[in-house]
Amino acid sequence: MDSNKQLLNRMKRIEGQVKGIQRMIENGEFCGDVLIQISAAKSALNKVGGMVMENYAKNCFKERAEAEDPEKALEELLNIIIKYSK
Incomplete structure (x- = not known):
């Protein structure tokens, strides 16, 4: 999936940023x-x-709502949004 490749590329860049921050701290x-x-x-x-x-x-969410109880899928989505927002 193309979007997964985009996400992985972004995560690799973030990993590089974090390593750069570590070096900055090590170097004072x-x-x-x-x-x-x-x-x-x-x-x-x-x-x-x-x-x-x-x-x-x-x-x-769409797949879960179609395969399961839509109310349950919506509740799960809301819980994920709440946890992500913290």
């Missing part, structure tokens, strides 16, 4: 610069999460 970089990079990594991770959530709502 300026705290402000480290915090900016942490913020960028969090933002990138949130973007990936949004993409996965969109896929879930468009595909997984």
